[in-house]
Structure formats: structure tokens, C-alpha cells
Amino acid sequence: MRPKERRESGQKDLFKARLDQIVDLDHSLVKLAGAIDWRFLEDRFGAVYDDDPGRPPLPTRLMAGLAILKHMHDLSDEVLCERWVENPYYQLFCGEEFFQHRLVFDRSSLTRWRQRMGEAKLAALVQESLASAIRMGAARPADFTQVIVDTTVQEKAISFPTDARLMHRARERLVRLARARGIKLRQSYARVGKFALIKHQRYAHAKQFKRANKALRRIRTLLGRVIRDIRRKIADNPSLDDTFALPLSLAHQVRDQRQRQRGKKIYSLHAPEVECIGKGKAHKPYEFGVKVSVATPVNRCKGGQFVLHAKALPGNPYDGHTLAVVIPEIEASVGASLAKIVADAGYRGHNASKEKAFKVYVAGQKRGLSSAIKRAFRRRSAVEPVIGHLKNEHRMGRNHLAGSRGDAANAVLAAAGYNFRLLFLWISILCAWFSATIYRNLQPSETLKPG
Numbered sequence: 001m002r003p004k005e006r007r008e009s010g011q012k013d014l015f016k017a018r019l020d021q022i023v024d025l026d027h028s029l030v031k032l033a034g035a036i037d038w039r040f041l042e043d044r045f046g047a048v049y050d051d052d053p054g055r056p057p058l059p060t061r062l063m064a065g066l067a068i069l070k071h072m073h074d075l076s077d078e079v080l081c082e083r084w085v086e087n088p089y090y091q092l093f094c095g096e097e098f099f100q101h102r103l104v105f106d107r108s109s110l111t112r113w114r115q116r117m118g119e120a121k122l123a124a125l126v127q128e129s130l131a132s133a134i135r136m137g138a139a140r141p142a143d144f145t146q147v148i149v150d151t152t153v154q155e156k157a158i159s160f161p162t163d164a165r166l167m168h169r170a171r172e173r174l175v176r177l178a179r180a181r182g183i184k185l186r187q188s189y190a191r192v193g194k195f196a197l198i199k200h201q202r203y204a205h206a207k208q209f210k211r212a213n214k215a216l217r218r219i220r221t222l223l224g225r226v227i228r229d230i231r232r233k234i235a236d237n238p239s240l241d242d243t244f245a246l247p248l249s250l251a252h253q254v255r256d257q258r259q260r261q262r263g264k265k266i267y268s269l270h271a272p273e274v275e276c277i278g279k280g281k282a283h284k285p286y287e288f289g290v291k292v293s294v295a296t297p298v299n300r301c302k303g304g305q306f307v308l309h310a311k312a313l314p315g316n317p318y319d320g321h322t323l324a325v326v327i328p329e330i331e332a333s334v335g336a337s338l339a340k341i342v343a344d345a346g347y348r349g350h351n352a353s354k355e356k357a358f359k360v361y362v363a364g365q366k367r368g369l370s371s372a373i374k375r376a377f378r379r380r381s382a383v384e385p386v387i388g389h390l391k392n393e394h395r396m397g398r399n400h401l402a403g404s405r406g407d408a409a410n411a412v413l414a415a416a417g418y419n420f421r422l423l424f425l426w427i428s429i430l431c432a433w434f435s436a437t438i439y440r441n442l443q444p445s446e447t448l449k450p451g
Contacts, residue, residue, distance in 0.1 A: 002049045004056045005042055006095045016098040023088050028427040032420065033093045035132050035427075038064075044124040048116055058105055063113045065094035068125065070110075071394050071417025072424065077110050114401070119312070119408035126412060127333055129419035130306060138303025138426045144334040146298040146376065147308055148342045148383045149326060151319050152391070153277045154312065154411055155289035157400045158268040163259065164200045164216050168193060169269055170251040171223045174230060177247055181240060183233050189222045196222065223255050273404045275316050289399065290314055290407045293326050294390070294415070296383050298342055298376050304422040305386050309333050310415035312408040319343075320350035327356050342376045386418070394418045 012018065023030060042060045049057065069090055070080050081103055084090045088099055096104075114122070133139040159165070175188045196218045203212035227248060234240040250269055257265050267274045267288050274288050281287075295309040309330040313322055323341070331338055341360045343350070352360050361373055363380060391397035396414040399407060 002046055002051065002056070003042075003059050006059045006061060008097070011097070013098060018097060019088050019092040019099055020097075022099060023092055026431060027089060028424050028431065029089045029093050031427050031431075032132075032424055033065075035136055035423070037128060037131065038095075040128055040131075041124055045117060045121055048118075048121060058109060058113070059095060061095035062105065063109070064125065065090075066105075066110060067114070067122075067413055068417060068420050069093065071413045072421045073417075074393055074395055076400075077107050080110075081107050114409050114413075115405065117409075118405065119412055122409055122412045122416070123329075123333065125416035126307070126309070126419065127335075129416055129423065130308065130334060132423055133301065133303055133306060133419070133426075136303070136423065136426065138423060139297075139301035139306060141334075141336060143297045143299060143301045144308055145336055145338060146340040146342070147295045147330060147338060148298055148380055149293065149295045149323070149330075149347070150344060150383045150387065151291050151293050151313070151322070151346070152387045152396075153279060153287040153289050154292045154391075154396050154399050154407060155287050156268065156271050156274045156407075157398050158271055158274060158288060161267040161288065163254075163257075164197055164219050166254045166266065166269065167219050167223045168197045170247075170254045171219075171226050173269060174226050174244075174247055174251055177244065178230055178233075181243060183230065183240075185226065185229050185233070187225070187229075189226065193219065193222050220255055223251060227251055227255070271402070273314065273407070275314070277316050290404075291316055292396070292411045293322055294383060294387055295326065295330050296386050298340065298379050298382075300382065303426040305382055306419050306422060307386060307390070307415040310390075310411045312404075312411045314404055314407070318349075319346040320348060323347065323350045323352040323356075323360065327352055340373075340376060342380050344380060390414050390418055394421070 038061045041064050045060045045064065066080060066084070069075070069084075070077070075083065084094070085101070085103060091100055130139070130144065134141060171189065171193055175185065175190070178185055196215050200212050200215035200219065203209070203215060230244060230248065234244055250266060250272060254266050254269070265276070266272050267276060273290070275290060277287050277289070277291055278285055279287065291313045293309070293311050293313055294307060296305050296307055309326065311326060311329060313325075323343075327338060327341065338356065339359060341352075341356065343360065343362050345362060345364045347360070347362050348364070350357075350360055350362070361369075361376065363377060369377075394414040394417045395410065399410045401407070401410045
């Protein structure tokens with residue numbers, strides 16, 4: 001069933017105060033709510049629902065507004081729910097007419113809505129942020145035809161992976177699951193496994209690597225015993241095969257993998273999709289998460305350096321091999337054909353389509369460079385502070401959403417929150433400028449006193 005969308009009714013209530021009578025209508029969040037085309041978002045997000053009978057989902061403006069506020073102000077779902085109840089501006093932004101003293105949604109509704117929409121539908125928030133920027137004068141359509149493309153790493157909310165801790169956690173998870181299913185193991189190794197982990201950590205810290213490796217072999221042996229014990233116990237009970245299939249597979253892979261092996265490795269048991277990516281940073285040689293492509297305009301818009309596109313790229317692909325997918329999506333997001341794509345040296349040997357191959361300019365090339373292209377190369381580093389803001393202020397630095405779909409959704413929502421934050425600041429600057437102009441015009445003119 002499709003959502004029952006909210007419309008401005010203008011009705012009054014004897015026992016409730018309307019929000020437009022409580023808040024300051026010149027507040028930047030109120031003006032931003034009026035600038036967003038909520039009908040466009042309703043059409044895009046409403047396409048995932050059908051017309052079958054059932055309980056109607058929550059209104060689109062409510063859920064989309066919550067997603068925008070969450071990533072605008074770097075809030076968790078729990079904190080967002082707390083602030084929504086006490087902040088009338090948040091409620092007005094989400095389409096409420098009267099002040100609500102209780103939540104009209106559940107915290108888990110945010111998770112289910114993100115999962116239902118997915119990356120493809122959530123990209124409508126980025127499109128609407130760019131369209132709102134054009135309508136408000138913060139950007140021009142011509143600003144979006146020349147872009148800078150770069151990649152970064154969106155880290156997952158996991159602890160730093162070590163072989164000893166991964167094997168210790170795998171054994172604990174298997175023991176916990178076996179107890180929950182009523183399987184009696186020969187031994188859980190809870191006490192000796194903990195002491196073996198502590199000994200390994202102390203020896204490794206003291207650089208006594210022979211002793212540390214001996215403790216590591218002990219931890220690996222304990223995990224192997226638990227794996228074999230569980231397999232013997234569930235062999236006579238086929239109904240438990242599906243329950244233990246994934247935990248046993250992860251535990252077996254963690255037990256067999258080595259530090260310097262090639263290929264797919266497990267870096268987290270609750271997030272097996274995490275990848276180890278090295279970007280050549282001196283302070284952080286390895287990052288654990290997923291690679292994300294970010295595109296911004298070459299020339300700064302009036303309202304700031306907007307994000308035109310953000311996409312998670314699982315599998316740690318080579319930067320140059322991402323343009324075949326990224327360029328068409330950027331053009332679909334901005335609604336125009338790209339005339340110039342500027343990238344760093346990591347995009348050498350790119351796989352852009354034949355129509356765009358000669359419009360991609362990679363740092364370090366020497367031939368065919370005009371003065372305009374040289375100026376664009378000097379602007380290439382403008383994407384770096386944008387990535388910094390996305391990570392530090394809009395929840396891309398540490399992703400808490402589950403699975404590969406959570407990685408993709410978080411990257412898009414971070415870009416949307418960043419753009420709407422720029423629009424919020426743009427409105428604040430305009431309001432301050434108008435107020436100063438009006439105040440200056442209202443002041444009495446100074447008259448010269450007779451000498």
C-alpha cells in the first residue's frame with residue numbers, strides 16, 4: 001500500500017498550537033523545508049510501494065526529512081528521535097502541523113525505510129539537493145558540467161582486526177549459539193581461551209614474537225576443537241544445518257587464513273563484507289571498509305562545493321576502472337552531459353566510454369593541455385576538503401549501517417546531508433544579508449551640521 005502523504009490543511013485545534021505559530025518562520029530550516037520539492041520525492045520513493053491492501057506506511061516527507069536531518073547534523077537514530085520530540089523546527093521540517101509530544105514513528109522505522117529504498121531510490125535526495133540549489137540561486141546548471149572525481153574509504157564500525165581476536169570471537173560466537181540451540185559441547189574453553197588471548201597480546205606488545213606465535217597457535221587449536229565438536233553434534237540433526245552454516249563457514253575461514261595471504265579475507269565476523277584498503281597514508285596505512293567514489297564541480301558554486309555524486313564501490317576496484325559506471329550516474333544525477341572530468345594519477349588507464357574518453361583529464365599528462373585544463377588541474381584538490389567534511393560531519397567516516405546495502409545507502413545519504421547543510425548555511429547568509437540591508441536602509445541619513 002502506498003503512503004498516505006501529508007498536505008497542508010490549515011486547520012486549527014483548540015487544544016494544540018500550530019507549529020507555524022510557535023516557530024520563527026524566518027529560520028533557515030523553515031525556509032529550507034519550503035524550498036524542497038517534496039512532491040518529487042514522493043513520486044520517486046512511492047514507486048517502491050504497490051497498491052495492495054494493508055497498513056499504509058509512514059509519510060514520505062516524514063521519513064525523507066528524518067534521513068536529511070540525521071546526516072545534516074551527524075546524529076544517530078536514537079539521538080534523532082530524542083531531538084525530534086523536543087525540537088519544533090525538526091517537526092515542521094518533517095511535515096507536522098501541530099507540535100507532537102510523542103514520537104509518531106518508531107526508531108526501527110528508519111532502518112526499514114532505508115532498506116526498502118536502497119541506493120537507487122535514495123539518490124533522489126542528492127538530485128533534489130542540487131535542484132534546490134539551482135532554484136535558490138546557490139548554483140547554476142553550467143557549474144555541474146565540469147567535475148572532479150576521486151575515491152576515498154568509508155570505514156566500517158569495527159575494531160582493528162587481528163588474527164588472535166578474530167579467532168577468539170569466532171569461538172565465543174559458536175559457543176553462544178550452541179548453548180542457545182541446546183547443544184552440549186565437550187568444553188567451551190572460555191577460561192583458557194581468554195588467558196591465551198591475554199598472553200598473545202602481552203607477548204606481542206613486548207615484541208616476544210616466538211611466544212606470541214605459540215599463544216596464537218593455541219587459540220587456533222581451541223577454535224578448531226570447537227568447530228569439530230559442533231559438526232559432530234549437528235550431524236545427526238539436519239534441522240540445525242542452516243543455523244550453523246554461516247557461523248561455521250566464517251569460523252573455518254578465520255581459522256585457516258594467514259596474515260600475508262592473497263585473496264578474500266575476513267576482517268570482521270559481524271561485517272564479513274569489510275575490505276582492507278591501502279591508500280598510501282602515512283598515518284593510516286590500511287583502512288577497513290569500502291571504497292567510495294565522490295564527484296564535485298571543478299569551479300566552486302555560489303553556495304559552496306556541492307557533491308554531485310557518491311557511490312560505494314565494493315570489491316576494491318582500481319580507480320580508473322570505476323569511470324565506466326560513475327560517469328553515466330553523474331550525468332543522470334545532474335541531468336546534463338559532462339564536458340570535462342578531472343582526476344588524479346590513480347585514474348591512469350581508465351575505462352571511460354569512447355564518447356567520454358577524451359574528456360577525462362588525468363593529473364600528470366603532458367599533451368594537449370590548454371590553459372583552461374591547467375586551471376582545472378589546479379582545482380583538482382578541491383575535492384579533498386569535501387571528503388573531509390563528509391567523513392567528519394556527515395557520518396561517512398564510520399559507517400554503522402549493516403551489510404553492503406548499508407554501505408551504499410550511507411554514502412548517498414552522507415552526500416545528501418552535506419548538500420542540504422550547504423543550502424542551510426546559504427539561506428542563513430542570505431537572511432543575514434537581507435536583514436543588514438533593511439536595517440541600513442531604515443537608519444536616518446546623517447546630515448551635515450552648519451560650520
